Amino acid sequence: MGLADTFTALSDHVRRSILTMLKNEALTAGVIACRLSISPAALSYHLSQLKKADLLTEYKVKNYVYYELNSTLFDELILWIKQFENKERPDVSGQQNVAAHMKEWV
Amino acid sequence: MGLADTFTALSDHVRRSILTMLKNEALTAGVIACRLSISPAALSYHLSQLKKADLLTEYKVKNYVYYELNSTLFDELILWIKQFENKERPDVSGQQNVAAHMKEWV
């Protein structure tokens, strides 16, 4: 748990696919594995990463395990990202292009 | 470039530190490496990952290379995350707790 786990979880393609699959419905581990054509063991590993990141919750019905999104975590994620968004932009409208003299863009 | 690259870039602790350092000022590669106590070569690798993800831009002054945030990409990122946020929640106020019967939370 923590932001490191969250981004690590999101960095994998298979795991992002799982999240997309669960956007509108809860699914069992078996169904997810089947749809992604990966082994149950491999899927279980990815689910554990997503659970560790708090991006999923699970519940049992009979001997099936259903997974669903924990959408509350995405709110926290947005908060973290917003710290890097543009805050105040200095007004440079009446100014010569100083950057062009100072910087040689690569 | 692409969301996969973005999350992969953000999944690493060193790279998130770099972004945090660049939040308020542009810094040279050398200064960043020094502050993080990693070798210039290792830093260069991480910078390349962040550039690949479009999270940074660079410019040269003399033989220094300055790096700064490309904050526009964070907007796109937020858009992606918002797809997983809670949309409409069905109204279950007049309903018995069916979930308690159906689900055994783990």
Added chain:
DNA sequence: AATCTATTTTGAAAAATTTTTAAATAGGTT
């Protein structure tokens, strides 16, 4: 109880990422 189904765990193997070392670039200074 024995068996079957769904899933997880474990330990080893495979694959991908990161670091290191050394050499290469690029540009500034003497």
Added chain:
DNA sequence: AACCTATTTAAAAATTTTTCAAAATAGATT
């Protein structure tokens, strides 16, 4: 031009992550 400084690149080594195969759990069904 020769040299110095900052940074990047390349190849090998180290580390981490992911997959696989097999065994272990957990619960349902017969």
